[in-house]
Amino acid sequence: MDKRWIRDGQVMDKRWTRDGQEMDKRWTRDGQEMDKRWTSGNTGLVGGSVPVFDEVVISTSLMSNIESVDELSGVVVCQAGCVLETIDQHLEQFGFMMPLDLGAKGSCHIGGNVATNAGGLRLLRYGSLQGSVLGLEAVTADGTVLDCMSSLRKDNTGYHIKNLLIGSEGTLGIITKVAILCPVRPQAISLALLSLDSFSTALATACRAKSMLGEILSSCEFIDASSMECVTKNLNLVCPVAAANCYLLLETSGSNGEHDQAKLEAFLERSMEESGVQDGTLASEPSRMSKIWQLRERLAEALLLEGYVFKQDISLPLTEYYALVEKTRLHLGNKVSRCCGYGHLGDGNLHLNITVPHYSHEVARMLEPWLWEQVAACRGSISAEHGLGFKKRNDIHFSKAASAVALMQQIKKLMDPKAILNPYKCIPDIY
Known part of the structure; x- marks a missing residue:
């Protein structure tokens, strides 16, 4: 249809109408105009929910019961x-x-x-x-x-x-x-932030946390020095511990505040005795925990303030987790403004981020497929939690065997023979 829609026999050239009113690149919801924005949904990293060529977009926003x-x-x-x-x-x-x-x-x-x-x-x-x-x-x-x-x-x-x-x-x-x-909502939540001299210390501390905190450990997040510098500088946030090469954010949640606090304090005391752990702080007040969590949750926002961001969501064996950040930093050199890593250390999910003032074809070519080759070499995954979408569908072979991909294609053809469900996404073309 060459970039046009037909509705009720009328050609609509790059416009929508609703209730007889023309909407030039705008949507309305409940009478409120939304200029190029959505109030919900359509979030993602790899273009899994973005129309590419000739798709019809289905919104589930009214299915909200x-x-x-x-x-x-x-x-x-x-x-x-x-x-x-x-x-x-x-x-x-x-x-x-x-x-x-x-x-x-x-x-x-x-x-x-x-x-x-x-x-x-x-x-x-x-x-x-x-x-x-x-x-x-x-x-x-x-x-x-x-x-x-x-x-x-x-x-x-x-x-x-x-x-x-x-x-x-x-x-x-x-x-x-x-x-x-759904799990029972915890009655007591505490947060610890540690500054550490190296990733090896972070890894040892995370293993100690799993051992000593066990059933109450709910989150283990890693932040490197470059990421912390970015979020504190660009968003004017304050890091409550001494500057270091990397940081570990640990959350505990349970049903007995005194019990959980005692376990966390014992863990912190033990950790501070170990070489490499430079500073630490403990918080249980909601307002203070919120401020500490912002250092991790607002990193993506802070990075966007530096220009274009190449965002990578990968999963790696813990022994290779931060080594890939360092390899990428050396590989790209001074062609980028920042190369940093943060993510879910508890499950091996690394968010590798590279910033440049403006989109660079040269950096893009240097990153892919080089990065996927590095991930495949250590038997990691090119997508840890954001899927393959449109962006990574043809790179699935870096993480899955040809026999597995072939079976996925057969399942797709069986369940969707005309390829009308989210086409061009997730798996390579088979039609």
Whole structure:
């Protein structure tokens, strides 16, 4: 249709109409004009939800009902258009919480979270959505409503079809409803921030935290010196510990504040006795914890203030975790403004970020496929938690064997023979 839409027999050249009113590159919702913006959804990193050529965009924003909360089992049933933070706030009155926590929680939809098997800040404690989603409903390419809804924790009957849809990025079906097992909301939360002399010290400290804090450890986040400099300088935030080569952010959550505080204090005392741990602080007041969390959660915002950002979401063996940042820094040299790394040390997910004043074709060519080759060499994953989308679909072979990719293509062809569900995404073309 050559960049045009036809509606009711009328050609619409780059314009939309609603209720007879022309909308030139604008949307309205509830009577409010939205100039090139969305109020929710469509978040992502690899273009998984972005139309590329001739797609029709389906919005689930009106499917926003939270249908039920089982106060005995902690299972919430909700429609795909529910915003993640809204569900979490609703669960609070029942004493539960969402097992998923993301920086985009105020706008992302649970359907998209499930479709991408989103990870987040507390995967260390609560695992991925593959384990938390008990059931789902989806619409397949031929319009069939696929009912895989279940609120049972154990159901070992036949193939686990729901797991095919979780993480499929909308290429096998449109998720419309989910049932999620939610943990009890913790009564006591504490936060520790440590400054360390090296990544090897950070790794040893993280292992000690898993051993000494065990069941109450809910998050283990790594921040390197360059990332901390970026967020404090660009956003005028204050780091409450001494400057160092890297930092470790540890969160504990449990049901007994005194017990958890005692365990965390014992861990900190032991850590401060070890060489390489330079400084540390402990917080349990919500306002102070919020300020410390901003140092990690607002890093993406701070990086954008430096120009164009090449963002990479990868998963690596812990022994190779920071070595890749250092290799990339040497590889790119003075062609970039900043090369830094931060992420979820508890599960090996590294967010590698490279900033340049303006988009650079030279840097882009130097990064890919060189970076994917480095990841593949240590048997890592080129996408830890953001999927493949449009950007990485043809690079899947760096992380998956040819036989596995071929089977994915066969499944796609079986479930969506005309390739109408989120085309050009997730897996290489087969048509």
